[in-house]
Amino acid sequence: MKIKIVLFINLIVNSFCYTQNIIKTVPLFRHWNCIGFKNNIDDNKPYQFKVGDIPLVAWKSSNNTYLTTLNICKHFGSTLHEGKIEDGCLKCPYHGYKHSINDKCGVIIEKDNKLWWSYNPIDKTPQTIPYIGDDFVSDYIEIEMNEELPSCMYNSMDINHAEYIHSGILGFGSDIPIKNYEYFKKNNVISTSFVHYSKNNIKLINKQNLVNVDTYTSNYHEYIYPSTSCSVVCHGKDKKIVIGVSMTPVDTFKTKWFVTVSSNYMKDVISKNILTLATKMILNQDKEQFDRQSKNTILRNNYILKKELNYEDHIKYMRSLFETYDYPKLQEFIDYHIANPE
Ligand code: FES
Ligand SMILES: [Fe+2]
Numbered sequence: 247m248k249i250k251i252v253l254f255i256n257l258i259v260n261s262f263c264y265t266q267n268i269i270k271t272v273p274l275f276r277h278w279n280c281i282g283f284k285n286n287i288d289d290n291k292p293y294q295f296k297v298g299d300i301p302l303v304a305w306k307s308s309n310n311t312y313l314t315t316l317n318i319c320k321h322f323g324s325t326l327h328e329g330k331i332e333d334g335c336l337k338c339p340y341h342g343y344k345h346s347i348n349d350k351c352g353v354i355i356e357k358d359n360k361l362w363w364s365y366n367p368i369d370k371t372p373q374t375i376p377y378i379g380d381d382f383v384s385d386y387i388e389i390e391m392n393e394e395l396p397s398c399m400y401n402s403m404d405i406n407h408a409e410y411i412h413s414g415i416l417g418f419g420s421d422i423p424i425k426n427y428e429y430f431k432k433n434n435v436i437s438t439s440f441v442h443y444s445k446n447n448i449k450l451i452n453k454q455n456l457v458n459v460d461t462y463t464s465n466y467h468e469y470i471y472p473s474t475s476c477s478v479v480c481h482g483k484d485k486k487i488v489i490g491v492s493m494t495p496v497d498t499f500k501t502k503w504f505v506t507v508s509s510n511y512m513k514d515v516i517s518k519n520i521l522t523l524a525t526k527m528i529l530n531q532d533k534e535q536f537d538r539q540s541k542n543t544i545l546r547n548n549y550i551l552k553k554e555l556n557y558e559d560h561i562k563y564m565r566s567l568f569e570t571y572d573y574p575k576l577q578e579f580i581d582y583h584i585a586n587p588e
Contacts, residue, residue: 269368269434269471270567273582274395274574275300275352277472278362278372280492280504283386285359292336294327296496297363298574303327304354304361307347308334312354314363315345350588359386360492360504365579366586373474375490375506377466382488383513385522387505389529393536395472395495396568397550398503401532402475402491403467403564405440405557411531418448418528425462429560434471434567438560441465444481451520452481452512469560471567485511489525495573499541505529 274297281295281304289306294317296302301317303326315336317325324340331337335344352365355372362372378384391398401407405427408419422443429438441462448463464480476490490506505525512521540546551565572578 270570272368273572273578274298274472274495275365275579275582276368278355278364278367278369279473279494280360280372280502281354281363281494282361283359283388283504284356284361285386286388287361290331292327292329292331293361294325295363298495298579299497299576300574300579301325301576302351302363303329303336304363305331305336312356312361313345313347313350314354315349315351319343319345320349351583352588358506359384365583366588373470373492375474375476375488375492375508376468377476377478377486377488378490378506378508379510381510382486382508383510383518384506384508385518387503387507387522387526387529389503389505389526389533390496391501391503391533391536392499392541393501393539394499394573395493395501396564396571397539398493398501398536399469399475399568400551400561400564401535402477403436403438403469403560405438405467406555407535408442411535412528415447418442418444424465424557427557429563431560431563435468436471436560436563436567437466437468438557439464439466440557442479451524452485469564471564472571481511485509487512487521498573503529 279297282293287293293304295304302314303317304312304314307313315326317327319326319338319340321338321343322340324338326336326338326345329336329339332344335346337344352363353367354361354363357372358374405424409421410419412419420443425441427438427440442465444461444463466478469475473493476488479487486509488508492504493501495501507522507525509521512518
């Protein structure tokens, strides 16, 4: 009986490791990559986008679905994003070759007000920002950060920078240490929870009559490899703000952040706008730090993450997930595309 239990536990542990290893070794272009918020995309025109170094263009076809191809015409090499959509096809601006489903490269699906692209996807559907219920109201922000994907993700799960980067009257960061730090990991999900001191400015935004009284918020951050993170801030028992981010690298040191700001209590127009504005200010504070990050690859390869501060145990596990991560390079994608036609 004991042996059976041990074998069963081994089987579960091995299957977790197996899942983790499979997920880790699959190139980013086989995961779902967010390419834009649906509301910001004009369906009457081709939509140009990138996933890493892969230049792509999408257009709305006749059966209400999106088609996508590499942003080059295989005739005389024109780019296609200035072409016209005709009869569900994308017509090249140079000599009018009509790109149809026969020219497609990858798939696009729509989910959570976002468009997602993948080539030969390993998952049926994209990762969803968790913890947003039907009683939440959401707003959307798109921002480009001058950093690579792993460092962007470490930042989104980092607790320590709030005190410095998000300090002052416009930030939530405080020099009062966090409490009850814990972290968890399971397959490709890493999370941390802690209790954070709530500054007066945050209390005011949250319309709490507790200014000058010490209060705390319960915080939970979750990272889902490779491209999703979310922060849940809980005021009191059930007042929640969820900031979810889907990230897509678009250059060696450029990552697009598609941010969903949701709350189950800041729902009227004014509160919603205040929350969006506050989130934009916080994102811009992070953007400033990304601009200041060393972009010297030799220094980075040798020295980054060689020192550790408190509350960073979960970052260690994130690093192990990113061990085999590669920024999507065009030639590697083309080689895969040729070897694995759709
Ligand atoms: S370059 Fe596109 S049709 Fe000639
Ligand atoms: Fe930050």
